[in-house]
Amino acid sequence: MLVPQPRPGNGPLPESVTHRAPVVVTISSGRIRGEHDGRVEVFRGIPYAAAPTGSHRFRPPARAATWSGVRDARAYGPAAPQNPDPVLEQMFGLPPSAHDETSCLTVNVWTPQSGSGRRPVLVWIHGGGFLTGAGSDPVFDGGRLVQQHDVVLVTVNYRLGAFGFLHLAEVLGHRYASSGNTGLLDQRAALAWVRDNIATFGGDPRNVTLFGQSAGAFSVVAHLASPGSAGLFHKAIVQSGSGEGAATVDRAGEVTRAFLDELGIAPRAAADLLTRPTADLLRAQETVTRAWQARGDGVGLAFLPLVDGTVLPRTPVDAIGAGAARGVPLLLGSNRDEGRMFTVLGPGSVGDLPEDALVAVFAAHHADPGRALDAYRSVQADASPAGLLGALIGERLFGGPTRRLAEAQAAGGGAVWRYRFDWSSSAHGGRLGACHSLELPFVFDNLDVAGVDRFTGPRPPQELADVMSRCWAGFARTGDPGLWPAYEPEGRHVMLFDRVTAVAKDPDRTLRLLGP
Template sequence: MTSNSTPVISTQEGLVQGKVENDVFVFKGIPYAKPPVDNLRWRPPEPVIPWKHVRQAMDRVPSSFQNAEECRRSGGGDPEPLSEDCLYLNVWMPPFEEGSKPSGLPVMVWIHGGAYIIGAGDLPIYNGSPLVKKGAIVVTFNYRLGQLGFFSHPALDAENPQKPINNFGLLDQIAALQWVQRNIAQFGGDPNNVTIFGQSAGGKSVLALFCTPLAKGLFHKGIAQSVYGLPEATQEKARERGINFATLAGLPGKDATAEQLRKLDASTLWSLVPEKPKETPVSNAPVAIVGDIVLSEPIADTFKAGTEAKLPLILGNTSDDSSIVSDFGVDPVDVIKKLREKNIYVGPLYPDIKNDDAELGRQVCRDLLFTVVPRLLAQQHGKRERTWRYYFEYTARLLRPRNRLGVRHGDEVPYVFGTAEMCPPNEGFFDDDDRTFQERVNQYWFEFARTGNPTKEGDPDFWPNHVGDSDYTQILGETISAKKNFMKARLDAFILAIGLGNLFE
C-alpha cells in the first residue's frame, strides 16, 4: 500500500487494490462478468474467471460501444474508451487503516441512464465520494447498450426456444447485483441493505428489476428518477427491427445466421442508421423488450396487477423532463394535434398557457410522458408498500435566467450525488444557497438508503409517503414542501388517456 493506494481487498473472484480519491477509497474497473465478446455476444453474462494476482483497480475501463459525442453533448460526460468488453463496476467506500475496515454500511447501486444507447457508470457526475462521506458504499457499473444490449433476431431467438433472451443489458444489471451480494461485505457494505437507484433508462431499469423474478432478493429498496411512460417493445416489433438491422449490416435479413451476426464488427453497430428510421427502424431505444426471460410482462401491467416486488420505492421527475422528447422523435406540437384529432382538448388543464401550442405541447409531453408515471405507479405501489413521490424544480440561482423552462431531464442527478459543483452545467455557478439545497436532497437519498425512509417525523422538510389514493408529493424547489393532490386534475385526466396510444409514434 502506498499513500495513494488502498489496502488490498479480497473478492470471491480475486484480490483488488484501488486508489485514494477525494479522501475516499475507490476501486475502478472490477470485472463482474466475462467479456461478452465473440461467441458470448448476445448471451447472458457468464461468471468471471478468477485471477491470482492483485488486480490494480485504479483506472477507467471501457464502456459499451456507443455514440460518445452524443453522450458528451447530452451533458453526461465522456464515456470513452469504448469496447464490447465493458462489464465492469466501480466501488467507493470510506477510507480505513489496516485492521479497521468498516462494516454494515448501506449500499447504493446506481444504474445509469441514456435511453439504453449511451452512458457509463464512471462519468464525473456519478462520483460516489459525497455519498460515501455520509456513510454509504456506492457502486456504479457499465452494461451492454444499443443492439448489443437489447436485441431480437429469429436466429438468436431460436437458440432459446423455451423463452427468448433479448434484454442482455438487464441481465448485466442483475449480474452486477449478484456481484454485490457476493462481495460488497468485503468493502464494508451490508448485502442485506442494498438500494438500487437510476434516472431515465436507469429508472426504467429500476422498475424492470422490481418486475423480474430474476432479481428477487438482490436489492431491498429502489429510487426511479424521471422514468418515461413509453411502453416496452413487443417481441414482434423487436424482431422486425432486428431483421431490419441485419439487412442494414449487409446480412440476409431474417435469414442471417447467429454466426454471421456474431461476426459483425461491434465497433460499428451503434452507427448503423437507416436513411428512413421511422420506416425501417433498427433500434428498440429508449425501451427494453417485453416477452423474454427477463420481462415476461410489460412493467405497467406488472405494477397494475400488483406482482412487482413489495419493496420501498421513491418515484419522481423534473419540471422540464420534456427537454428530452425530441431525442425520442417526438414533436410536442404534433402531440397536441393528435389529441385534438381525438377531440381531446387539454388547454383547460393549463389555464396559464394562452395560444401557444409549443409551450402547451412541452408541458403536456412532460406530464403525459413523465409526471403521470410516478403518480400512477405511486398510486398502485403505495397500496402495497411504502412509496414516496417528488417533483424536482430547483435550478442553481445563477443559472435561472438561462433555464427559464425549468429543470431539464437529468439535471437533478448531480444534486442526488452531491456532485453538482464538480461538473457542468453547475460548475462555477454554485453559491451557498445551492449547496444548502443540494445537501438536503443528497441527505434524503442517503437516509432512504440507510433506513428505508427519506425522513422521520419531526424532521425539517418532512417528506410524507404516498399511501394508496392519499397523494403526497415532495416539491424539491427553492422552497421544499409537501403538497397534497399535486397536479391532480390533469394527471387524473392523463391516467384515463394512457390507453389512447400512438401519441408518441
C-alpha cells in the same frame, strides 16, 4: 447521465493521483488494488462478468474470470459500445466516452472503509436512452455522498443498444432467447456480484437499494417486475422512469428486421452478427435509432427491455400493480419540466412551432386537443408552443408514467414515496427549467463537478443538494426518506424539491384528470 468520463479506459493514472494511498482487498475473482482518494476508498473498473464477446455476444453474462496476483482497480473501465451523444456534446463540449466491447462489464465502488461495518448499499444504473452512458461519468462520483452519509455506492456498466437489447430468438434460436434483455441480465449479474462481494467493502448485502435515472430508472422498474431479480435488492429509487416503457415481441422483431436489413444480412444468415465488427453494429444501430425516433411512437426508443415471458413476464407496471414489488419500498419521482431537455438541446430542439402543428401533436395524444391545450396552458409557466410541446413530452414520457407507477405500487400493497424536482436551471437563458437529468448533481451532491454549471447555471443551491442526498441516503438506510408522508391515492402527497422544499397534495391534478 450528464457528462462523459474524462479519463476513459485502463491507461496510466495521472500524476495527481499516483501518490494516493493504495488499498488492497480480496473479492471472489482475486485481489484488487484500489486507493484512498483523500475522502473515501475507491475501487474502479472491477469486472463482474466475462468479456461479452465471441460466443458471449448477445448472450447472458458469464462469470468473471479469476486472476492471480493483484489487479489494479484505480482506473475506470471503458464504457459499453455506444455512438456519440449530441446532447451531451452540446451541453458540455466534451468528447464522447471511450468504449470497448471486450472489457465494458465493470463496477466501481466507493466506501468509507473496506472490511469494516455493514453500511447501506446503493447500486446505481445510469441512464442514456439504453444507448449511451457509463458508471464512470463524473457526476456519479460517490466520494461526497459516501463520506457524508456513511453508505457504500456501486455504479454499473451494462450492455447498451443492440448489444444489450436486440431480440434474436426468432432468427438465432433458443440459445438467444434472452438476447432482448441482455442489458438487464448484465445489471442482474452486477447485483449478484454485490451480494457476494459487498461485505468486503463494508457494505451490507441485506440492505441494498437499486436506483437509477431515465433508462436506468426504466431498468430499476423492470427488476421490480422480474422474478429473477427478486431478493438481489431490498429498496428501489426511480428517477424519471416508467413502468410502461417495455417492448412487445412483435415490436422487437420489427427492430431486429430493420437492423438486419441495414447490415445487409438475411434472417437466415443472422449468425453473421456474432462476428461483425463492433463499429458495423454501431453504425446500423444509429440508423435504426434515428428511423425509430422519427416515427415518434411510444417512448421513441428502438432498444428497450422486452416483455419476453421469462425475464419480464409482463409489462412492469401491470406486474407491480399485481403485487410484484409489494415487499420493496419505492421512492420515485420526475422533474417538473422533463421535456425541455429535448426541445431546447440537441438535434431535436425546436424554436417557434406553428399553432396548427402544435394542435396536431396534441391531437395525436388527446381526443380533445383543445381541452388538453387549455389544461396545459393553465399549469405551464412557459405557455409558448415550444414550452407546451416540452410539457407534453415530459408528461407522456415521465410525469404520467411516474404517477401511474406510484399508484400501481400502492395498489399492489407496497410502500411508495413520490417527489417532484422543481428547481429551475438558469443555463441556456433559463429555457431548460427543471428539465430531465437536472436532479442528478443534487442527488450525488456533486454541484462542483467540472461542466455541471453549464447545465445548472452558476451558483446552484448547495442546500438543495444537502436535502436530496440526505433523503436518498436515509431511504437506503431505513426505507423511508423522511420529511414527507408516503404516497397513497387518496391524499397523493408529493415532495416538491426546490430552493424551498414543500409537500403538495395532488400537484398534477389538472393533467391527471386528462387521463393517459
